[in-house]
Amino acid sequence: MSHTRLALGSALLMGLLVGAGCNSGSRSTKAATVAPTTSATTTPTTSTTTAPTTTTVTTTTVAWDTPYTATPAIQNDSLIALHLLAPDQILAGSPLGQIQLIDLAAGTVVSEGSYGSVSAFAAVGGNVFIGTGQPFFMQGGQGEVFVRDAQGNYTVSLDHPLTAITVAALGNDVYAFASNYTGNGDAATVSQLTANAVAWSQDVATLPSCQINKAVAWRNEIWAAGSDNLLSGGLRLFRGTGANFTEVTGLPSARTPNSANELQLVTDIQVINGELYISTVVTDPTVGNVITGAIYRSFDGSAWTTVATTPNDSPMAIAQHQGTLFVGLISGAVQSVDSTGTLVADTGVPTSTGAMSMIEVDADTLVVGVRGTAGAELIRRVTTVATTTVATATPTTTGTTTGTTTAPAMPAITYTADVKPILVARCTSCHSGTSLPAAVAGYPLTITNDTADYAETVNRTNPQTPDASLLLTKATGNAHGGGAVLTVGSAEHTTLIQWIQGGSVR
Numbered sequence: 001m002s003h004t005r006l007a008l009g010s011a012l013l014m015g016l017l018v019g020a021g022c023n024s025g026s027r028s029t030k031a032a033t034v035a036p037t038t039s040a041t042t043t044p045t046t047s048t049t050t051a052p053t054t055t056t057v058t059t060t061t062v063a064w065d066t067p068y069t070a071t072p073a074i075q076n077d078s079l080i081a082l083h084l085l086a087p088d089q090i091l092a093g094s095p096l097g098q099i100q101l102i103d104l105a106a107g108t109v110v111s112e113g114s115y116g117s118v119s120a121f122a123a124v125g126g127n128v129f130i131g132t133g134q135p136f137f138m139q140g141g142q143g144e145v146f147v148r149d150a151q152g153n154y155t156v157s158l159d160h161p162l163t164a165i166t167v168a169a170l171g172n173d174v175y176a177f178a179s180n181y182t183g184n185g186d187a188a189t190v191s192q193l194t195a196n197a198v199a200w201s202q203d204v205a206t207l208p209s210c211q212i213n214k215a216v217a218w219r220n221e222i223w224a225a226g227s228d229n230l231l232s233g234g235l236r237l238f239r240g241t242g243a244n245f246t247e248v249t250g251l252p253s254a255r256t257p258n259s260a261n262e263l264q265l266v267t268d269i270q271v272i273n274g275e276l277y278i279s280t281v282v283t284d285p286t287v288g289n290v291i292t293g294a295i296y297r298s299f300d301g302s303a304w305t306t307v308a309t310t311p312n313d314s315p316m317a318i319a320q321h322q323g324t325l326f327v328g329l330i331s332g333a334v335q336s337v338d339s340t341g342t343l344v345a346d347t348g349v350p351t352s353t354g355a356m357s358m359i360e361v362d363a364d365t366l367v368v369g370v371r372g373t374a375g376a377e378l379i380r381r382v383t384t385v386a387t388t389t390v391a392t393a394t395p396t397t398t399g400t401t402t403g404t405t406t407a408p409a410m411p412a413i414t415y416t417a418d419v420k421p422i423l424v425a426r427c428t429s430c431h432s433g434t435s436l437p438a439a440v441a442g443y444p445l446t447i448t449n450d451t452a453d454y455a456e457t458v459n460r461t462n463p464q465t466p467d468a469s470l471l472l473t474k475a476t477g478n479a480h481g482g483g484a485v486l487t488v489g490s491a492e493h494t495t496l497i498q499w500i501q502g503g504s505v506r
């Protein structure tokens, strides 16, 4: 087995992660200003002279900054996995094994130590499980799962003979997927730690000839995605619980058919608006370069839609924010998918050589873990909305205009004024409270914390197809434990659709 072959699979992915970047240049933190939108409006007039009218102008400003830069900087390190530990508190893991606790509100950073190459975080109760690996650049030792307790103490939870582990939680269970990135067709294995067990049930299932890159809980199962553990191969996806995992077939592919030098890997897997999203990259494993990337989604795990493709670039992380899918790319770009499905570059993104991980902190804040020009950095996108009242020019009406009126413009539908009252009237009887059944708690509402409720609600909207939003399909009784609480076509249902169409304004 040659050294080239060692640079396979997620080790290859790691090669992308720690490989030399090609971008350099100054960091820019300029603010992008979105054109002001005018809500409210002229009153109908019937006389020839009218009193000056005031207009409320809402200005939305998006600005990026860099709340964390690794010191000392380790060249080519990045933040590859992020976990929201508490509001404004982020656990950030790097491919070179560093874990930081970044407090965005306090502006503090605490280094929590050095572990294996971090792949993913999975929270159960007050514990956070951390899947790590020992890829070729870390001597290829054992894959390990660490557990961080609520006090911030770390212990080894699982030592595994295979070199890399990724983790995911399903309810109170933790699953660890261990892989060996040899390119020899080696199998991956599944290990499980159930809620009250002291020890792991190791290797309860075997996933033949594959490597697992990422896993997530969806529809009461774990979905684990990766690729063939070969020099050239396609995507692999498994679903299941306990020892019963089955392969999901029929995934789309961005590979050239029958190509001998193309391996398609999984870079991220997320549940967004009730659908499963997978971001992928096609690489040439002999030289390690990116050929193309693609993002797919499915509402049922069998029918798949291509959300976007990224020629010559790789999507590394995906997240929903402000009703839009955001994508972080290996080129350092951060893009969002517009209403026509086209990827649009965000402006003012600080320069980096790879946008590797991403999470929404709250409705106005998205953070991206990057490979900064010197080392690991966290960059942040903050949206601020300012409202000002200005006097507008008097609309002049000539002649006698008895009975002629200007139709009032439709006032913007907002979360606070229009959507929240519907949720309080129709949803919170079941969806808020202290000891909700787990399934209902999937959509938790507090009534008192608008920021949290707004974020949970926007996360269940589908801006491309508003009436297909999980928020509405559930509310109208489509596979909903609460039955039909809204009627299609009712005033409340129409308001929710118009709110999503209008951009889910806070």
Ligand code: HEC
Pocket: 422, 423, 426, 427, 428, 429, 430, 431, 439, 440, 441, 442, 443, 460, 470, 471, 472, 474, 475, 479, 480, 481, 482, 483, 485, 486
């Ligand atoms: C009578 C109780 C009840 C009411 C009222 C109710 N729900 Fe639910 N809801 C449930 C139950 C039970 C579940 C869990 C089972 C399921 O997924 O259907 C659920 C699940 C959901 C989910 C999926 C959970 C997730 O993870 O995203 C959404 C979304 C949802 N409800 C939206 C709504 C909305 C919106 C309203 C109000 C317009 C509403 N519900 C009102 C009982 C209710």
